[in-house]
Amino acid sequence: MNQKVWVLCVAVLFTAFGFWGCEDDPTGSDTPETSSAIYVLNSAATSISVIDLEADTVYNNVATVGTWPNQLVYHDEKLYCVNSGSNNIMIFDVDTWEAETPIALGDGKNPMNMAFYNDRYAFVTCSMSNQVLKVDMQEKTVATEITAGTGATGIAISGDKVYVSNTGYVGWDQPYEQGTVTVVNATNGEVIKTIDVGTNPQSIAIASDGKLHVSCTGDYGANPGVASVIDPATDTVVETVEIGGAPGMIATDLVNELAYLSVWGMGCMVYSTTDYTILNDSENMFLGKGGSGILVDTEGYVWVSVWDDDQVVKVNSTGTVLKTYNVGDSPMSLAQRIY
């Protein structure tokens, strides 16, 4: 071939490479249409997966969330995601998966968890600003900033009182401060009481008898994990369940009257919420894996996120695995759509 023709051909071929850049979304745009679902927050993928309980199918990455997502909450046909890094709450319509304008909580807050007081107001814990925020969900504004304790993290609402767990974390090279739970009047935002609980309280769940169970992780050293039980009638600790290990989240089974405390990467510890008998401790873990997220559904089934395997496992109260679902990267918080 004539050398100049060869040169020309190569140049044309080279130019054609430039048009290879067009790419389409290979995942398509399928969205689930279901009224019964478990929602999964995939923390590394910063996305949401939907386990459609009607079709028993998983839809992965149906929506993307913000930076350092921490919690999913389902409320009134909407799904709320608390983004710690983005300092906001994202809101999704669970039928269309359209995202509304997020609720900005302000820089330097590091929101962790939220709980709805009613259809208008929700409370959000902020671990960096040591606050609990009363957020007007209709106006999408912060109505009141309430000072809680150091490292405000877990939250539960009982009646007109908001319970906020304060980890007491002040730095990796410093000992934890006394773990506390701040009790706030939900209507006027005043702090009613501060209750001393175990070391490093993280998460709060309400049992069938109305008592609040606080999982306290401990300090990974001399002070192992406990569950502090608060009676909302007196706002005092009525029981300390010395379960050991390093529990993170807590979920209560209202059907079988059990409390499940997840231990990251290792499974769950279980005790009775009626007589506080320990059924599974750190030496005898329930499930034996997962624990980055936990939820007990309205039928008493336990759903556990398995971070390492990118799975969510459905288990019954005896520990039998009923089904394993492959979800997105690094699943964490779970929420149930109640029909």
Place this chain on the structure above:
Amino acid sequence: MPHKIRPLLLSILLLLPVLLSGNGQGRICGTIRCHESGAPLGAVNVYLKGTSLGAASESNGNYCIYDISPGDYTVIFRMIGYKTREFPGISVSEGETVTLDVYMNPTVLEYDQDITVTSTRGPTLVTDVPASVNVLDTDAPEYQNAQNLGEILQNIQGVFIKDQGGLGNTKTISLRGSTAGQVVVLLDGQRINNPQTGEVDLSTLSLEGVEKIEVVRGSNSALYGADAIGGVVNIITRSDEQKKGGLQGSVKTTGASFGTFSLESTVDAKIKRWDLSGSGKYLHSRGDFTFTDNYGQKKTRKNADIESTDLHGRLATSLGEGLFTRHLEFTLRHHESERGAPGTIEPYYYRARMWDKQNQANMLLNSKIFSCLHELRWQNYYYDSWSRYFNDESLQKVDSRFTTRTGGSEIQVRSILEDWSTLTYGSGIRLDYMQDHQTSDERLRTSAYFFTVSENQLPVQILGMKKLSLVPSLRYDWNSDYPNRFSPKIGLVFNWGERWLTSLKMNAGLSYRAPTFNDLYWPEDVWTKGNPNLSPENGMDWDMGIRLQYPVLNGFYLESTYFENYLSDMIIWQETDGLWMPENVQSARIRGIENSLKFSPLKNNLTFQANYTFMDARNTNPESPAEYEKILVYRPKHTVNVSLTARILHIYGTYSYQYVSRRYTDATNVWKNSLDPYSLSHISLGYEMAYKTFRLTVNTHLKNLFDTEYRVIKNMPVPGREWRVSLTVEKK
């Protein structure tokens, strides 16, 4: 001592030089010039075939070989970039001086003759090396307004600069899909990768005193040891060959968008046998560009300022005369900066700051040893780095301060064994030290190594082939932190033709990345800890390509290379038993095609360059099903760079275009999290004028001409349209 013996000894001493000079021996002297230009050629190796006698020509082209026993000889003249010439049957008689003046022809006439020193550890024509090499002249018009190394490297095929946006933010390099820690960055042959992180922040490397930059793509642990999985970047500062003598200097001032101002000056002087040069640069930028946040709101990038000072000094001299002249060089560099560290836009840090200080000292000795066939290079170096990061807005308050120090010595000998064979070999020792000022933790790593590379140009006449270059290399590393390593590599170049040069090249080698101090010794807290049992990451790569250099369009150059790299035991920080710690868990396969094209439709007036890289980098670890066979994060499949440089009399201009395809930001390739492709256009215009010994240059640069809003890294905004104007006054 008896009186009679003392005068005798004195006489012997006085006569010794005469006796040793070989009284009665002959000599061959002459002048060497370039056939094309008639200019004298210095540093040409002249030697008598089959002997160890020889000389190197001086800068005026003169040479002299002394102490030649009477007889007939073949005289060989050899210099890189020129055809080797042989003169057989040169007869030398007792006491005779034979005059032999020689003209040498360049090996190629129609295109640039870039010389690389990085790919084989010795000066070699790019066309003779199997490796894929780019040689960038920092004086080229397109680089006139670059503020740091990252801005220069971003247009090379196979290179992706992970730019966190703005002048003050971190910029790291990815070569052929590697991580930043898998690329060795050298400053005059000395490694400057931070032993703490394994990476180099290109934004802290100004171009002060830099003459050229060489980028060798593909693994090179066989020559440079740990971390050369993706390749090697060698920043080469100005050498004394650049100067004509007397006093020279320049002052350059630049004003730019976002409150950016810089002032640079250089001074070069030649005082007797001493070459002195110094340069300095001051840069200040507010960096307050506007961007659109994730919810469509226009915002200003605050706390993105930078203030930096760079100093570079060099002292060089020649010791002795003639063949064994020793070239001694000392260089010092200092960098100091303070910058805002806003981090991502979610969360945004308004008060976080970073401080960096770096010092470098280098001593280099070059000399012939034994004969003109053996060249010694002895380098002693010291490099220290101090960094501080302060952030009181994060959940974990941070005020970290680290010091790293590196010192070492390396000896290298380059020997011409035959006309067609050169052997380079050497060894070195190196100490890396790190101190964490917060925890008072100190770490020391000791390493030693041996390396050898052989360059063989075989006159193979098969299938019309003219020449076969065979370049095997091998390195052995001993290290106090991880097991010893052998790193082999072999490269081949098949050459057809001379003026119409077609080359087929291939390489294959093993490489590795060493675990960093952070990987090994990160202090244990409740969430994380280092892993002192880590092994190095392993790489096995090969590539094959074609290179065309044709005497049409004023030098047509095309190169296309297919490459594959298999990585195993990659170090990933993951949760194990409740703690985040690094483990050798991941594996990956990276393959792609690099293409580059260059020609000049109008000689010296219009040059077109383009490159296109296709890359497919995937996770191949089946133990993480959600990530298996997914594309690695921040590895674009397609990258295109096009530039057109024009020059008319005193005016020159450059238009450049860059296209980067979609990048995934998470390991499972969530499309909605991926970053959109972007296309950028930049334009430069410059004007040069000369008056007596002064030269004035005005350069204007419009970066991101169409104000495209894009991100290279998720949640890290990049400035939109940006102008820069510089004025340079230079005294020649």
